[in-house]
Amino acid sequence: MFTPRRPLGRTGFVATQLGVGDLADRSVPFDTCVATARRALDAGLNVIDTAPNYEDGYSEEIVGAAVRGRRDGVFVIDKIDHHDAPVGLQIEGSLSRLGLGHVDLLVFHDLSDPATFDRLCHPGGGFDQLADAVRAGTTRYRGISSHNPDVLQKALEAGVCDVVMFPLGPFVDDRYVTDVLPRAKAAGVGTVCFKTFGGGKLLGDTTGYNQPLTVRPRGKVSSGGADDGAAVLPRLTVEECLHYTLTLDPDVTLLGLSYPNEQDAAFAAARSFRPLGDAEMADVRRRAAEARRDKGPCWWNPDPLA
Numbered sequence: 001m002f003t004p005r006r007p008l009g010r011t012g013f014v015a016t017q018l019g020v021g022d023l024a025d026r027s028v029p030f031d032t033c034v035a036t037a038r039r040a041l042d043a044g045l046n047v048i049d050t051a052p053n054y055e056d057g058y059s060e061e062i063v064g065a066a067v068r069g070r071r072d073g074v075f076v077i078d079k080i081d082h083h084d085a086p087v088g089l090q091i092e093g094s095l096s097r098l099g100l101g102h103v104d105l106l107v108f109h110d111l112s113d114p115a116t117f118d119r120l121c122h123p124g125g126g127f128d129q130l131a132d133a134v135r136a137g138t139t140r141y142r143g144i145s146s147h148n149p150d151v152l153q154k155a156l157e158a159g160v161c162d163v164v165m166f167p168l169g170p171f172v173d174d175r176y177v178t179d180v181l182p183r184a185k186a187a188g189v190g191t192v193c194f195k196t197f198g199g200g201k202l203l204g205d206t207t208g209y210n211q212p213l214t215v216r217p218r219g220k221v222s223s224g225g226a227d228d229g230a231a232v233l234p235r236l237t238v239e240e241c242l243h244y245t246l247t248l249d250p251d252v253t254l255l256g257l258s259y260p261n262e263q264d265a266a267f268a269a270a271r272s273f274r275p276l277g278d279a280e281m282a283d284v285r286r287r288a289a290e291a292r293r294d295k296g297p298c299w300w301n302p303d304p305l306a
Contacts, residue, residue, distance in 0.1 A: 001043045001267065002018065002045055002267075002270070003044060008047075008075065009189045009251060010188040010189070011075075011104075011140070011141050013075050013104065015046060015075060015190075015252050017246065017253060018045055018252070018255055019192060019252040019255070020037060020047065021049050021254045021255050022049060022258075023037055023062065023257060023258040030058075030061070033058075034066050036260065036263075037062060037063065037066035040257050040263055041066065041067070041070065043263070046074050047192070048077070049192075050062075050063040050098075051078065051081060051109055053081045053109070057093075057097045060078065060097040060098050064098035064099040071100070075104045076098075077104065077106075077107065077192070078094050078098070078105070079108070080106060080126070081109045083111065083120060083126060084116075087126055087129035087130055087132075088132070091138050102138050104140050104141060105139065105141045105142070105163050106133060106139040106142055106143075107142070107143040107144050108144045111145065111146050111151060111155075112148040112151055113148070113151070114148070114150060117154055118154075141162035143164055143165065143189075144161055146166055147166070147301075149166075149173055152166055156184060156189060159187075165191075165194065165254070166180055166191075166193060166194075167193065167194060167195035168194070168195065168248055168253075169193075169241060169288075170196075170245075170284045170288035171289060172195060173301050181193075190251050192254055193248075193254060194254045194255075196244075197238070198292055198298065201298070202288055203238065203241070204235060205233050205295070233291070233294060233295065237269075238265045239268075239269040240287075242266065242269040242270065242273070243272075243274070244285075244288075247275045247276045
């Protein structure tokens, strides 16, 4: 269904337009999670993301099992969660949970504080330790995941990243679109983007990540999802959100694909994609601002409309 589209920055790995985001859920049997991940890989997706703190290592175990037997064709991204702890020991733990000899990309996870970024750039600091890991063969490339455009700009200026990961969608800080994305492309740095659906806020009545709202506007109260007869807040569709992000054209759009129905909706939206025009993009942004109103803060985004 999906075929590799273009190199992921200077890594040279030819990536598919969509990637597989975190899909761990300890309430779901391990074999089911692995089968769901493999279903996305069977559809042709060839980038998969994980982190140690996704369900306390459960995600890494799932990803390791899912890529077993097809490792050469899949780009595995893992993360360094603890910025001030030795990198090597964290990598050892991740590779043990994955059951792999190496990953393709290691990024500092949610590196959003400028002072922390500066510390990691000191001689012998985190970025030097990641470079050591590249030389040792435990990772092929290094980068950051960040929710701060200023930190991403610093990283691109410092030349310490092969790939950067950041929010990109209908409701994000404009600087991700106007500054970070074009600068990364010009520097040959790969771009892997997330938050297309705003943590779910743009698609449903949730504070994010399947946490349902309990209080609705006009005093209406709900104990669960959106189909209980209570008022439904404004929403966008999967297609509108994904078409918006794909029009911006990052190297890879990383989506949470935890269940077959989520995969099917994303795959259908990708198949129907055509670039949106300026007026359509502006309309999606306007409606996204309405769709996330009253649904709690967005830590990745300046939030004047909250």
